[in-house]
Amino acid sequence: MRWKKVFAAVGCGALLLGGSPAMAAEQQDAVSIYKQAYLANIQDNRGVMTDIDLFGPNYHWELDADGMVTGDSNMCWHGNMSWDFTERSNNATSHEDIPFYLEQQDGIMTIYAQRAGKWGKISMPGIPAELAHAWKNGAVNFMDDSMQAIKKVTLENETDKYQGLRIVMDAGKMMQISENYWGDGPANIPAAIKQKHKKRMASLIEALKGTEVTVDWVINKADRKTVTISTDFTPLLRAYARNVIDNMAAGKIKLSDNQREMMESLGYFSELKFYISYKGAKQDENLSVPAAVRQSAVSLLNLSDIQKGVSQAVQHNKK
Numbered sequence: 001m002r003w004k005k006v007f008a009a010v011g012c013g014a015l016l017l018g019g020s021p022a023m024a025a026e027q028q029d030a031v032s033i034y035k036q037a038y039l040a041n042i043q044d045n046r047g048v049m050t051d052i053d054l055f056g057p058n059y060h061w062e063l064d065a066d067g068m069v070t071g072d073s074n075m076c077w078h079g080n081m082s083w084d085f086t087e088r089s090n091n092a093t094s095h096e097d098i099p100f101y102l103e104q105q106d107g108i109m110t111i112y113a114q115r116a117g118k119w120g121k122i123s124m125p126g127i128p129a130e131l132a133h134a135w136k137n138g139a140v141n142f143m144d145d146s147m148q149a150i151k152k153v154t155l156e157n158e159t160d161k162y163q164g165l166r167i168v169m170d171a172g173k174m175m176q177i178s179e180n181y182w183g184d185g186p187a188n189i190p191a192a193i194k195q196k197h198k199k200r201m202a203s204l205i206e207a208l209k210g211t212e213v214t215v216d217w218v219i220n221k222a223d224r225k226t227v228t229i230s231t232d233f234t235p236l237l238r239a240y241a242r243n244v245i246d247n248m249a250a251g252k253i254k255l256s257d258n259q260r261e262m263m264e265s266l267g268y269f270s271e272l273k274f275y276i277s278y279k280g281a282k283q284d285e286n287l288s289v290p291a292a293v294r295q296s297a298v299s300l301l302n303l304s305d306i307q308k309g310v311s312q313a314v315q316h317n318k319k
Helices: 021-040 129-137 141-147 172-179 190-207 236-250 257-268 292-297 304-318
Strands: 047-056 057-069 072-086 093-105 108-115 118-126 152-157 162-170 211-218 228-234 271-278
Touching: 021 152, 021 162, 021 211, 047 072, 057 093, 057 108, 057 304, 093 129, 093 211, 118 292, 152 211, 172 190, 211 236, 236 257, 236 271
Parallel strands: none
Antiparallel strands: 047 057, 047 271, 057 072, 072 093, 093 108, 108 118, 152 162, 162 211, 211 228, 228 271
């Protein structure tokens, strides 16, 4: 969920280079609005609705979920993942709905997913509480540091109640700046895991170097709080997948035929869209994992267990 923490601030000097005085004034006003909105939303714990869509030549994955941040690095979500897949060899199609819960407590993220009527769970390191605390309490410093990653901010539309901002950022630079706040990582994480994390992030940052991402952000004029955020993550997806393909061609990694085909699909033909809407805190809404789910869930070794289920669904439809 690192994408939720990628937003940062704007470098006024870079934005005001070139253009007419009127354009410069308009850009400066947009930057000022952006900064105010960024700081106004740091402590925002309202409930949200999220939709993520991955479109490919022969598949569509969608996630719909409601969620809420309950404290520094702590959050809870519940919703549904759906998967549609068409087998190219015989055009057999399959569809699967996977209800899920996600919770993060004290830096550990656990996903509960239901497959064939049974609940499984996967636990992994999440956003460390120390890092989330640094983001919130060092908001001004983080905003100043991340100015270099913001390439442009414009005020695209405005009504009596709302303002629509468009932010263009360098994804690689933004991830590097965010990673700098990780530092050496929390003391309770083993050194081997920290080293693996740093290596993975360095590879990802290099893959996304120079990749532009555009964020459309609608805010409430009265308090600068978020109304909606929408982003096309396709450039990130394709840059990452193409980097994997390049590494394979250079002999740095090995991929199976299926893995290579998937990377080619992601790198050249797939699209990834993200949308989030803030709905406000609801006192009667309980997003926590039900006790029955928590007690019956079986631990899964890795994400391949979920992927295996999709493949089995395809094979079943061939019969």
